[in-house]
Amino acid sequence: MMAGKNGEKLRLAVTLNAYALSVIAVLIVVYLVGNVLGRMQFPTDGKEISRQFGLLRYVYPLVNPEPLEKYIYLTLVISITLVTLGFAKLATGYDRFLKFPPAHITGAVLAVLAAALLYYGYPSIAPPVTPSFFLAFARNILASITITLLMFLGFGYVSERARNLIVLLLAVGIVTYLARQVVTTGFDQIIQSTHYEVFAYPIIQQFLGDPILVTQRSQYGLYPIFLEPLWAFVTPRPFQISFVFALLFSFSFAAFICFIARTTVTWIVTIPLTLAGIVFSLLWFSFWPTDLYLQLFPLRLVFPAVALLLALRRPPQTTAWLVFSYVLLWLGAYWNLESGIIGLATFTSFVLIGGGEIRNAGWLRSALKFVVLIGSAGLAVFVLVNLYFLARYHVFPEWKQFLIHIQVYSLGLNALPIPRIGIWELYLGIYGLSFITAFQSVFTNRGKETDRRAGALSAMAVMGILYLYYYVGRSHNLVISWVSFPAFICLALLIDELLPLLARVKVRKVISHLAFLVAATIFTSMFMYINYFKVIHRNWFILYHHMDPFPVEVKITKSLEWLERSRVAADDDILFLTPYATIAQVRLGRPGQVHADGICQIWFEEDAREVVSVIENPKTRVVVLDGTSNCPIGEIVLHGAIDPKIPDYLQSNFDEVETPEDRGDGMRIYVRKS
Structure with a gap:
């Protein structure tokens, strides 16, 4: 044994x-x-x-x-x-x-x-x-x-x-x-970061009528389609x-x-x-x-x-x-x-x-x-x-x-x-x-x-x-x-x-x-x-009732009020090339004209060509550019990284106007010349 x-x-x-x-x-x-x-x-x-x-x-x-x-x-x-x-x-x-x-x-x-x-x-x-x-x-x-x-x-x-x-x-x-x-x-x-914007942009596009894998791309999958029924009860x-x-x-x-x-x-x-x-x-x-x-x-x-x-x-x-x-x-x-x-x-x-x-x-x-x-x-x-x-x-x-x-x-x-x-x-x-x-x-x-x-x-x-x-x-x-x-x-x-x-x-x-x-x-x-972590902590109820609006919400609100005062026609297109494009599109009630995964992630040549075509489209009356340190989309456009001819085109065909207060140093608004 x-x-x-x-x-x-x-x-x-x-x-x-x-x-x-x-x-x-x-x-x-x-x-x-x-x-x-x-x-x-x-x-x-x-x-x-x-x-x-x-x-x-x-x-x-x-x-x-x-x-x-x-x-x-x-x-x-x-x-x-x-x-x-x-x-x-x-x-x-x-x-x-x-x-x-x-x-x-x-x-x-x-x-x-x-x-x-x-x-x-x-x-x-x-x-x-x-x-x-x-x-x-x-x-x-x-x-x-x-x-x-x-x-x-x-x-x-x-x-x-x-x-x-x-x-x-x-x-x-x-x-x-x-x-x-x-x-x-x-x-x-x-909500102004690359990661949130690329995650949220397809949700907003699907909600506003640009379907995923038909006219709109989504980096992380078809989750916007799964979530779409929820937005019948609350706005996203x-x-x-x-x-x-x-x-x-x-x-x-x-x-x-x-x-x-x-x-x-x-x-x-x-x-x-x-x-x-x-x-x-x-x-x-x-x-x-x-x-x-x-x-x-x-x-x-x-x-x-x-x-x-x-x-x-x-x-x-x-x-x-x-x-x-x-x-x-x-x-x-x-x-x-x-x-x-x-x-x-x-x-x-x-x-x-x-x-x-x-x-x-x-x-x-x-x-x-x-x-x-x-x-x-x-x-x-x-x-x-x-x-x-x-x-x-x-x-x-x-x-x-x-x-x-x-x-x-x-x-x-x-x-x-x-x-x-x-x-x-x-x-x-x-x-x-x-x-x-x-x-x-x-x-x-x-x-x-x-x-x-x-x-x-x-x-x-x-x-x-x-x-x-x-x-x-x-x-x-x-x-x-x-x-x-x-x-x-x-x-x-x-x-x-x-x-x-x-x-x-x-x-x-x-x-x-x-x-x-x-x-x-x-x-x-x-x-x-x-x-x-040195971060902001806000109360849920304040968030929900908007008693203490976020600076980015203030920025968007003032921008849209300015556009209304400027008599932008209802059928005129407004192109937001900003990290907060998702919020702006919901406020406008129209999907974005750019169908990339997100405004902060315009990587492919087809996306760049689409941005150029939207800017050159006569129906595009206003172009709003802005950026942050980790989503410098406005700077990328103005420096010609999307297309070298875009800065000259904006200068020739658009007027850069005085923008609203509290807009931040990075915001630029261009209105097409009459």
């Missing part, structure tokens, strides 16, 4: 060491291949991209075709995933594998990683305008520990059910507060749009918390870690102190969140339920293509692994069934969307416009070099460990609840790897922060899986309490860091 146990230990040790050596070998090969490819010359002047897509000249410096780092990333993901799955399959026959990784090894590895991150500059993942994570942590550490200890001591006097309820209520309150930030943080500046002004997305924000993260609560046991640890990931990803994903880009969170989270809620249905999932789920998630791919695909992959991973499908003898037949289901649902939704456009607009949508930005960004627009040793490798390590743990749990067949936890781990690992592609696509330090929350959730799930294994160890309570202390301290420190 002893020989058998020793032999089992030896085989397990050999398996795990072989896995580790294989991963190291993959990393070495990728490093060598990267060095070879790094010596190759790639075109960086944008001429080839211009030939294909007609990007404007002022975008050329931002283009870096086919970043080398994408090949490194894809090679790492594919190789390490295959090696991980292969050796996880080999190791699942051994009960000893359930205790991998041992606590002391895990602690040592995490300590080494923490030291390495500190040495290599972990704060580099934070934008320059904000303090580093360690600085924020140091500032708040005493307060965080105090709050955490008070919570910890208080929990000692209540039941476990009451503790879980307290943690859940805390989560709801925090998510609600963060949703409020979507509406109120730096609002006046956000900035507050109303942001309020809707604040609700979607609350729904999305509430779905994540619900998913964690339904698939884990130790809420007191898993929910604080999940909240830490949410807060961390929000706080560090800001381009400027006043541009938190918060609308993009619900836009890219809604359908992955829906996928998690659909996955929570208790097995067995009937064919009718699967068809309904896949049709709904395929609709998410039209809402926003990338996040829709993430939702599909997340749901499929949970059902296959959490339902134990891959463990059954007929796993190949089950896999083919899912392929047929996914393909059939996708085809049905594609036909449905085309029929919708045909019935409503009498034309089929221009699908090339739906994919054009994915093509452009895949060529390296705005991409920066990814460090070969960076925080992104830690995320891949977390996801790899999640896959190992999920597969060994499923193949040891320890029960339905264990399968569900394994499905949750695999689903979040799949979601994390796919979200990480945003970082590879943009290679920007900011993006690595916003895609970090799946890694926090995977860590929470791993801890939940590990703690029961320590049930026979005397120090179990100490370890579980320590895990909670660490998780809650990190979370409270991050949450308190919100106070360090």
Whole structure:
């Protein structure tokens, strides 16, 4: 018997060491291949991209075709995933594998990683305008520990059910507060930023009668069509749009918390870690102190969140339920293509692994069934969307416009070099460990609840790897922060899986309490860091009733009043080339004549030609130019970047008039000469 146990230990040790050596070998090969490819010359002047897509000249410096780092990333993901799955399959026959990784090894590895991150500059993942994570942590550490200890001591006097309820209520309150930030943080500046304008412009155009993929383009998908029924009840002004997305924000993260609560046991640890990931990803994903880009969170989270809620249905999932789920998630791919695909992959991973499908003898037949289901649902939704456009607009949508930005960004627009040793490798390590743990749990067949936890781990690992592609696509330090929350959730799930294994160890309570202390301290420190943002906070009721109008609203109001006094005819066109064109078009009640993704994002030659044709159109009576530091559209037009002849044309055919008070230094109004 002893020989058998020793032999089992030896085989397990050999398996795990072989896995580790294989991963190291993959990393070495990728490093060598990267060095070879790094010596190759790639075109960086944008001429080839211009030939294909007609990007404007002022975008050329931002283009870096086919970043080398994408090949490194894809090679790492594919190789390490295959090696991980292969050796996880080999190791699942051994009960000893359930205790991998041992606590002391895990602690040592995490300590080494923490030291390495500190040495290599972990704060580099934070934008320059904000303090580093360690600085924020140091500032708040005493307060965080105090709050955490008070919570910890208080929990000692209540039941476990009451503790879980307290943690859940805390989560709801925090998510609600963060949703409020979507509406109120730096609002006046956000609605004049590139990110808000490009996000909101298609919504306004669709509302005013310029349909998406017919006459109007939309960078982030067909979400304006999904939202259109709401505008029958309220006008899509900035507050109303942001309020809707604040609700979607609350729904999305509430779905994540619900998913964690339904698939884990130790809420007191898993929910604080999940909240830490949410807060961390929000706080560090800001381009400027006043541009938190918060609308993009619900836009890219809604359908992955829906996928998690659909996955929570208790097995067995009937064919009718699967068809309904896949049709709904395929609709998410039209809402926003990338996040829709993430939702599909997340749901499929949970059902296959959490339902134990891959463990059954007929796993190949089950896999083919899912392929047929996914393909059939996708085809049905594609036909449905085309029929919708045909019935409503009498034309089929221009699908090339739906994919054009994915093509452009895949060529390296705005991409920066990814460090070969960076925080992104830690995320891949977390996801790899999640896959190992999920597969060994499923193949040891320890029960339905264990399968569900394994499905949750695999689903979040799949979601994390796919979200990480945003970082590879943009290679920007900011993006690595916003895609970090799946890694926090995977860590929470791993801890939940590990703690029961320590049930026979005397120090179990100490370890579980320590895990909670660490998780809650990190979370409270991050949450308190919100106070360090120097941004405007306005009361919701003041926002709604416009008791305290925004400066940009004052500017637009005075501009339109001036235009009315100037006797601009009702059928005359007014061209707003400003960051706040969305608000102006709603006030005018007419869609903009420019059908680019946004006035702040006139990148393609066809958009430039359209701007020129609108300015030269005799019906265009007034041209309003303005800009901000991150959307200098007025300056771009006046300097001839759109077309060199436009400045002379404006001078010859328009009079620059004295503009209203409080217009700001950047506003210019041109009225066509009689």
